[in-house]
Amino acid sequence: MTRLAGSSKLLRAMNESAALAHLLDPGMLTRADLRKLTALSTPTISEVLRRLTDAGLVNVVGHNSGRPGPNAEIYNANPDAAYAAAVSVRDIGASGAPSVVAALCDLTGTVRGRLESRIDFLTTDPLNALVDVVARLRDEAGVPAERIRHVHFGVAGSYDTHTETIRHVDVPGFGRTGLVPELAAALGTAVGVDNDVNLAAIAERRRGVGREAEGFALLWLGEEGLGLAIDMAGTLLRGARGGAGEIGYMPLYSPDSSHRKLDLQDLFGGAAILELARDNGVPGRTPAEAVRAAAADSGPGDDFLVALADRIVIGLAAVIAVLDPYLVVLAGPIAQAGGVRLLSAVNFAVRRAAPLESTIAITAIDDDSVLLGALDAGLTAVHNSLIASIRDS
Numbered sequence: 513m514t515r516l517a518g519s520s521k522l523l524r525a526m527n528e529s530a531a532l533a534h535l536l537d538p539g540m541l542t543r544a545d546l547r548k549l550t551a552l553s554t555p556t557i558s559e560v561l562r563r564l565t566d567a568g569l570v571n572v573v574g575h576n577s578g579r580p581g582p583n584a585e586i587y588n589a590n591p592d593a594a595y596a597a598a599v600s601v602r603d604i605g606a607s608g609a610p611s612v613v614a615a616l617c618d619l620t621g622t623v624r625g626r627l628e629s630r631i632d633f634l635t636t637d638p639l640n641a642l643v644d645v646v647a648r649l650r651d652e653a654g655v656p657a658e659r660i661r662h663v664h665f666g667v668a669g670s671y672d673t674h675t676e677t678i679r680h681v682d683v684p685g686f687g688r689t690g691l692v693p694e695l696a697a698a699l700g701t702a703v704g705v706d707n708d709v710n711l712a713a714i715a716e717r718r719r720g721v722g723r724e725a726e727g728f729a730l731l732w733l734g735e736e737g738l739g740l741a742i743d744m745a746g747t748l749l750r751g752a753r754g755g756a757g758e759i760g761y762m763p764l765y766s767p768d769s770s771h772r773k774l775d776l777q778d779l780f781g782g783a784a785i786l787e788l789a790r791d792n793g794v795p796g797r798t799p800a801e802a803v804r805a806a807a808a809d810s811g812p813g814d815d816f817l818v819a820l821a822d823r824i825v826i827g828l829a830a831v832i833a834v835l836d837p838y839l840v841v842l843a844g845p846i847a848q849a850g851g852v853r854l855l856s857a858v859n860f861a862v863r864r865a866a867p868l869e870s871t872i873a874i875t876a877i878d879d880d881s882v883l884l885g886a887l888d889a890g891l892t893a894v895h896n897s898l899i900a901s902i903r904d905s
Contacts, residue, residue, distance in 0.1 A: 598886030625653035709739030711885030733846035
C-alpha cells in the first residue's frame with residue numbers, strides 16, 4: 513500500500529508541475545486549454561488547478577465569454593508568488609566608478625523595480641555593496657525578502673562553476689575566492705553568475721534578432737572590452753572554465769615579430785576606437801559618442817566607419833571561419849551607436865576581406881541587454897525551481 517500511495521503522490525506532482533509549466537509560459541489558459549496541452553482528464557485538471565490555486569501559485573484572472581455555455585475561467589501564474597532579481601556590474605573605466613544596474617521582476621516577467629548606482633569597489637567590499645543593492649531594489653518594489661527566489665549577476669568576466677570563482681574580471685574584489693557562495697548565504701537565496709556577453713545573447717535569443725535563428729554568434733562591441741557569445745540552438749557554449757568567447761585576448765602578432773604584443777582589444781576596443789576617431793576628425797568623449805557622431809553625419813564619419821569596419825572584420829572573419837554561424841549579431845554600445853551605417857560598412861568589409869558567408873545583423877535590443885538577459889536567466893531559474901519543488905513535495 514505504501515508503494516501505491518507513493519506512486520499516486522508522484523503522479524499528482526507530475527500533473528501539477530506540467531500544468532504549472534504551461535501557466536508560466538505562455539499562461540492565460542482555461543481548463544480546456546490545459547486539458548489539450550497536458551492530455552489530462554477534466555476532473556484531473558480541475559483538481560490540479562485547485563491545488564495550485566490553494567498553494568498561491570495560480571490565480572483566476574478573467575473569464576472567457578466567447579464560447580457557448582458557462583464562461584470559462586482563465587488561469588495564470590500568480591505574479592507575486594515568486595520574484596527574480598538581476599544585477600549587472602560593469603567597469604566603465606575612466607568615465608567613473610564601476611556602475612551597478614539592477615532590476616526585479618515578478619513571476620510573469622513584469623519588471624517591478626529598477627535602479628542604477630555608482631560604486632567605488634576600490635573602497636567598498638563587493639559583498640556588502642551587492643547585498644545592499646538587492647535590499648534597496650526589494651524595498652523600492654515592496655517585495656518581501658523570502659519571495660525573491662533567485663538573484664542573477666552579470667559580470668564583465670568569466671565564471672568558473674567548478675571553483676565558483678569569477679575570472680578575467682577587472683572590477684576590484686570580484687575575483688576573490690568565496691565571493692559567490694558568500695553572496696548566496698548573505699542574500700538567503702539561490703544565486704547565478706554569468707558573463708555579461710552571454711547574458712546579452714540570452715536576451716537576443718528571447719527578445720531580439722536571434723529568436724528564430726538555429727544558432728548565432730554575438731560579437732560584443734563594448735565601450736571598454738570585446739566579447740563573443742556562441743548560441744547553439746538556444747544553448748550557450750561557455751567552455752570548461754567559463755572563458756569561451758573572451759575574444760579580446762586573441763593575439764594578432766607573429767611570435768618572431770619585433771612589434772609589441774597586439775590583441776583584438778588593441779585593434780577595436782574602446783581606446784582604439786577613440787584614437788581612430790581622433791585620427792579621422794570625428795568628435796566624441798567616449799567611443800560610443802564618436803561612433804554615433806560618425807553614423808549621424810557623412811564626411812569624416814564615412815572614412816572612420818570604413819576603417820572601424822575593416823578592424824572589426826578581422827575578428828569577425830575568425831569567428832565565421834571557426835564557427836560558420838547561421839547568424840552573427842553585432843551588439844553592445846558601439847553596435848547600437850553605429851546602427852545600420854556601421855552594419856553596412858561591416859558587410860562591405862566582410863565581402864572584401866574573406867571568401868566567407870554569414871548573415872550579419874545589428875542587435876534589435878535598444879535597452880540594457882545584459883540586464884535583460886540576467887532577468888531572463890533568473891526568471892527561468894525561478895520557474896524551474898517552482899516546478900521542481902512541486903515534484904519533490
